[in-house]
Amino acid sequence: MTTDTMQAATARRYGGPGVMAIETLPRPVPGPGQVLVKVAAFGVTRGDARIRGLDVPRGMGPMVRAFFGWTRPKRPVPGREFSGVISALGPGVSGWSEGEPVLGITDGMTMGAGAEYCVVTTDKMLARRPDSLTEAEAAALPFGLMTAADFLIDQMGLRAGERLLVNGGSGAVGMAATWLGAHLGARVTGVASATNHAAMTAAGAEQVADYARPLPQGPYDAILDVAGTLPYAKAAPLLAPGGRLGLVTADFAGQIGAGLRPRRGSHRLCSGVVKESPEKLARVLDLHAQGYRPEVTLLPFAQIEEAHRLASSGHKRGNVVVTL
Numbered sequence: 001m002t003t004d005t006m007q008a009a010t011a012r013r014y015g016g017p018g019v020m021a022i023e024t025l026p027r028p029v030p031g032p033g034q035v036l037v038k039v040a041a042f043g044v045t046r047g048d049a050r051i052r053g054l055d056v057p058r059g060m061g062p063m064v065r066a067f068f069g070w071t072r073p074k075r076p077v078p079g080r081e082f083s084g085v086i087s088a089l090g091p092g093v094s095g096w097s098e099g100e101p102v103l104g105i106t107d108g109m110t111m112g113a114g115a116e117y118c119v120v121t122t123d124k125m126l127a128r129r130p131d132s133l134t135e136a137e138a139a140a141l142p143f144g145l146m147t148a149a150d151f152l153i154d155q156m157g158l159r160a161g162e163r164l165l166v167n168g169g170s171g172a173v174g175m176a177a178t179w180l181g182a183h184l185g186a187r188v189t190g191v192a193s194a195t196n197h198a199a200m201t202a203a204g205a206e207q208v209a210d211y212a213r214p215l216p217q218g219p220y221d222a223i224l225d226v227a228g229t230l231p232y233a234k235a236a237p238l239l240a241p242g243g244r245l246g247l248v249t250a251d252f253a254g255q256i257g258a259g260l261r262p263r264r265g266s267h268r269l270c271s272g273v274v275k276e277s278p279e280k281l282a283r284v285l286d287l288h289a290q291g292y293r294p295e296v297t298l299l300p301f302a303q304i305e306e307a308h309r310l311a312s313s314g315h316k317r318g319n320v321v322v323t324l
């Protein structure tokens with residue numbers, strides 16, 4: 001390998017975890033306002049797995065193909081969340097230096113974090129990595145906590161003393177939501193399989209429930225449906241008057257319906273894809289400083305296929321992170 005090349009995890013077609021391969025590719029070159037990052041760790045999220053496999057909620061397939069490639073992925077290197085060190089500065093970059101430890105999310109739809117090097121625009125989703133986070137934790141931090149904070153704080157306005165049900169409380173988003181709900185002073189009930197009950201309790205859940213049995217009847221002031229199994233028709237009987245339902249996962253009809261008609265009697269529906277911003281990245285770092293640590297399952301680069309298998313399962317605990 002020359003200094004112009006790198007090892008990268010690639011998906012050249014849509015399909016199961018078996019489409020993942022490791023290839024030698026040209027090393028990206030940072031453009032104006034960008035830095036080149038030598039990646040130490042990258043997240044393999046449920047989002048990455050959904051795009052790779054076109055395994056998306058009903059009705060969302062055409063939208064994903066339109067964004068990411070109609071017949072095959074336009075960007076062959078998946079992955080967005082990374083940690084590493086700055087390896088080179090693009091033209092016009094100031095305030096950052098080579099060798100600086102960073103974490104972040106690659107720009108928009110460009111992907112590319114699942115490789116030895118990636119580029120990122122400095123005024124977008126890039127932050128210094130605090131010493132208090134390991135490289136693996138740093139790569140895992142933004143995905144779940146940014147989503148949980150967007151829904152629970154910005155959209156649902158969760159308040160201290162409220163009763164919160166987190167349906168799917170032990171994955172990347174759910175563990176973050178369980179911690180954040182408890183941190184905000186809510187009384188959290190976490191729903192997952194029995195193997196993950198202790199983890200949700202450790203994250204701050206006051207009560208836990210198994211989705212294989214009937215759910216506790218509440219009522220709840222707020223329900224966060226991370227798993228996508230509690231659309232409004234099923235959640236409504238569990239909601240208190242004035243209750244809010246956060247649809248982190250919903251099919252196309254559910255998302256459109258919630259967007260067009262967010263008020264249902266005294267209930268309110270919150271939905272949509274979380275919009276990233278530097279302020280939201282700063283907030284997750286602030287919440288880490290207040291005590292949040294993401295749970296991580298670590299795999300080496302050579303096991304990229306296994307990392308995607310875990311991320312596709314819909315049953316991982318916390319986050320899957322690959323180290324280089």
Ligand SMILES: NC(=O)c1ccc[n+]([C@@H]2O[C@H](COP(=O)([O-])OP(=O)(O)OC[C@H]3O[C@@H](n4cnc5c(N)ncnc54)[C@H](OP(=O)(O)O)[C@@H]3O)[C@@H](O)[C@H]2O)c1
Pocket residue numbers: 045046047050143147167168169170171172173174191192193194195196211226227228229247248249272273274311313314315316317318
């Ligand atoms: N709207 C947005 O902007 C946004 C942002 C990020 C993620 N998402 C979506 O959020 C979802 C979750 O992501 P994630 O990374 O947290 O996934 P994950 O790590 O795979 O976690 C899935 C969770 O769902 C639980 N679960 C599985 N089957 C269930 C069922 N039948 N009923 C209730 N819970 C069940 C799992 O528990 P067990 O393991 O115990 O089965 C686990 O707690 C994905 O659909 C992702 O696409 C949306």
